Amino acid sequence: MLNYLSKKSLELLITFFGITLVSFFLINLAPGKPTDAVSDLNPRMTPEIRAIYEKQWGLDKPVHIRYFIWLKNFSKFDFGRSFSSDSRPAWDKIKERLPITILINSISMFFIFLIAVPIGIHSAVKPNSLSDKLTTVGVFVGFAMPVFWLALILQLILGVWLNILPVSGIRSLNYENLSWINKIFDSMRHLFLPIFITVFGSLVGISRYMRSTMQEALSQEYIVTARAKGLPESKVVYKHALRNAILPIITITGLSVPGLISGSVIFETIFAIPGVGQLLYQAAMARDIHVIMAEVVIVSILTLFGNLLADIGYALADPRIRVK
Amino acid sequence: MFGLFAVAIFAPLLAPYDPDIINMEQVLQSPGAAHILGTDDLGRDVLSRMIYGTRISLSIGFIAIAIATIIGVILGSISGYYGRLIDSLIMRLVDIMLSVPTFFLLLTVLAIVGPSIWIVMFVIGLTGWMSIARLVRAEFLTLKEREFVQAARSIGASDARIIFRHILPNALTPVYVSFILGVAGAILMESGLSFLGFGVQPPTPSWGNILTAGREYMEVAWWLILFPGIAIFITCLSYYILGEGIRQALDPKLKI
Numbered sequence: 001m002l003n004y005l006s007k008k009s010l011e012l013l014i015t016f017f018g019i020t021l022v023s024f025f026l027i028n029l030a031p032g033k034p035t036d037a038v039s040d041l042n043p044r045m046t047p048e049i050r051a052i053y054e055k056q057w058g059l060d061k062p063v064h065i066r067y068f069i070w071l072k073n074f075s076k077f078d079f080g081r082s083f084s085s086d087s088r089p090a091w092d093k094i095k096e097r098l099p100i101t102i103l104i105n106s107i108s109m110f111f112i113f114l115i116a117v118p119i120g121i122h123s124a125v126k127p128n129s130l131s132d133k134l135t136t137v138g139v140f141v142g143f144a145m146p147v148f149w150l151a152l153i154l155q156l157i158l159g160v161w162l163n164i165l166p167v168s169g170i171r172s173l174n175y176e177n178l179s180w181i182n183k184i185f186d187s188m189r190h191l192f193l194p195i196f197i198t199v200f201g202s203l204v205g206i207s208r209y210m211r212s213t214m215q216e217a218l219s220q221e222y223i224v225t226a227r228a229k230g231l232p233e234s235k236v237v238y239k240h241a242l243r244n245a246i247l248p249i250i251t252i253t254g255l256s257v258p259g260l261i262s263g264s265v266i267f268e269t270i271f272a273i274p275g276v277g278q279l280l281y282q283a284a285m286a287r288d289i290h291v292i293m294a295e296v297v298i299v300s301i302l303t304l305f306g307n308l309l310a311d312i313g314y315a316l317a318d319p320r321i322r323v324k
Numbered sequence: 325m326f327g328l329f330a331v332a333i334f335a336p337l338l339a340p341y342d343p344d345i346i347n348m349e350q351v352l353q354s355p356g357a358a359h360i361l362g363t364d365d366l367g368r369d370v371l372s373r374m375i376y377g378t379r380i381s382l383s384i385g386f387i388a389i390a391i392a393t394i395i396g397v398i399l400g401s402i403s404g405y406y407g408r409l410i411d412s413l414i415m416r417l418v419d420i421m422l423s424v425p426t427f428f429l430l431l432t433v434l435a436i437v438g439p440s441i442w443i444v445m446f447v448i449g450l451t452g453w454m455s456i457a458r459l460v461r462a463e464f465l466t467l468k469e470r471e472f473v474q475a476a477r478s479i480g481a482s483d484a485r486i487i488f489r490h491i492l493p494n495a496l497t498p499v500y501v502s503f504i505l506g507v508a509g510a511i512l513m514e515s516g517l518s519f520l521g522f523g524v525q526p527p528t529p530s531w532g533n534i535l536t537a538g539r540e541y542m543e544v545a546w547w548l549i550l551f552p553g554i555a556i557f558i559t560c561l562s563y564y565i566l567g568e569g570i571r572q573a574l575d576p577k578l579k580i
Contacts, residue, residue, distance in 0.1 A: 011419075014416065015416070015419050015420050015423055018416065018417070018419075018420040019420050019423060019424055022420060022421075022424070023424065023429065023432070026429065026432070026433060027432055027433075027436060140561060140564050140565060140568075141561070143508070143560070143564050144508065144512075144557050144558075144559075144560035144561035144563075144564055145557055145560075146512055146515055146516070146553055146556045146557060146560075148515075148516055148519050148535075149515075149535060149549070149552075149553030149556065149557070150553075152535070152539060152542065152549050152553070153549065153550070153553065155542075156542050156546060156549070160542070255422065258422070258423060258424065258425040258426065259425070261425045261428075262425040262426060262427030262428065263427075265427055265428070265431065265520070266427075266516055266519070266520065269520060280428060280431060281431070281520060283435075284431045284432060284434070284435035284522065285435065285521070287435055287436060289436070292432050292435070295428065296424065296425075296428050296429065296432065299424075299425055299428060300423055300424055300425075303423050303424075303425065304423055307423065
């Protein structure tokens with residue numbers, strides 16, 4: 001077990017350095033400097049001032065040296081300062097926004113599994129039944145639906161026309177004056193649409209995957225044996241087949257983290273939620289490379305951490321892996 | 325689906341108005357006899373803009389996935405054929421690309437380079453090749469041990485010839501399906517990027533940026549956000565159904 005985990009951790013470490021390398025060079029070799037946003041529109045900008053300005057931000061050194069400087073600072077969790085007018089350290093800006101994004105994504109993840117796994121099991125156990133066909137249609141609809149569009153439509157119908165849910169933000173204006181029970185209720189009302197949208201976006205893929213692993217498990221010989229022993233069908237399905245079918249789903253969880261976080265950019269922008277997705281959108285709009293780079297790295301760390309958790313979960317669930 | 329191609333090709337004939345003509349006297353008209361799908365905030369005809377948007381959205385979808393497929397096929401073939409160090413390097417690269425939230429990378433590059441249709445196609449292609457590379461590699465791993473490959477090698481065929489003439493044609497079947505599904509994915513991706521303002525830039529119409537423009541007026545002009553979304557939805561749905569159809573037709577296991 002320990003062996004397996006240390007091997008996995010090493011792999012993740014290499015992957016992580018690869019990510020920093022790829023994203024750093026991508027960001028820094030792309031034409032256009034972050035200082036352009038300030039200097040291009042400034043009539044008093046001379047080449048000399050531009051050079052001073054670039055030196056101040058350390059942009060005068062060759063890119064590979066800048067990468068090592070970046071790595072050194074990264075070990076102190078110093079991602080440099082934001083290029084925007086507040087000049088705050090990039091890490092501080094991200095730190096205060098992380099909890100809400102993690103909260104929304106974790107709750108969504110919980111619901112995705114709560115709904116996707118039973119749907120997958122059901123359509124695998126009764127293939128070609130009416131409900132299986134309905135879920136197949138649902139899967140196509142889910143894949144083809146532009147999620148941000150669904151978000152806008154729901155915002156329009158539920159928020160504007162019917163006026164039963166708040167359109168944006170995470171709290172009402174009078175939040176401070178509410179009793180604690182109303183505070184919880186208020187947050188739930190604000191988070192409902194973002195979570196609904198996130199769950200909808202990932203639900204179909206995972207339920208489809210669950211269906212195929214479950215079908216695979218049900219066609220194995222040990223299922224025939226279990227049935228031949230005269231076990232009740234519910235025991236065959238939920239004990240013998242499910243335990244094997246659920247394993248790949250754990251891996252998929254790890255792999256679905258980047259997609260979930262990518263989705264955050266869109267729904268946080270639509271619903272005005274002050275999370276890391278919205279920050280990335282603002283930073284990208286302002287070409288704030290220190291913040292962008294910090295975002296990419298931190299989100300990748302989260303993703304890799306998700307992968308590691310999935311690997312641990314897999315090892316706990318499957319003794320064959322622990323022994324190897 | 326062929327209807328969509330027809331719309332894209334014959335856009336100038338089908339569109340009732342010029343998509344870029346601004347008519348300030350007819351701002352935000354609701355759908356009616358003169359403008360079937362209404363007009364936008366500058367008085368442009370939504371139907372005409374959507375018809376022209378079909379061209380942009382479809383071509384981005386196709387070209388982006390063509391780029392992704394070419395990269396994926398080449399890297400997958402090399403990785404699967406040579407194995408060992410090259411294989412593990414390429415597969416590590418795949419892992420890295422799969423662990424970065426692609427949307428973040430896309431936004432980053434577009435923010436720095438500045439969005440244009442070509443850049444959008446190119447970056448969507450660059451971030452979408454990993455699954456194809458894995459598919460092709462898996463095919464290569466089994467095919468390279470087969471007799472016909474050994475035969476080709478024994479008559480002295482070069483590596484490049486073995487890869488591209490002998491193995492690749494046999495390895496392409498799963499690629500067709502993922503190409504079709506990928507087009508739908510790329511159209512969704514483009515509309516998402518354009519929606520955030522990092523994709524196709526106005527005044528060029530794309531389904532995504534018609535939506536963005538409509539977002540500000542959605543309380544008074546629901547038609548601006550409803551119709552482009554439906555267009556994206558129907559297009560992607562037809563690609564997914566086509567992809568699933570091809571998969572079932574090609575998969576011998578499902579024929580029994």
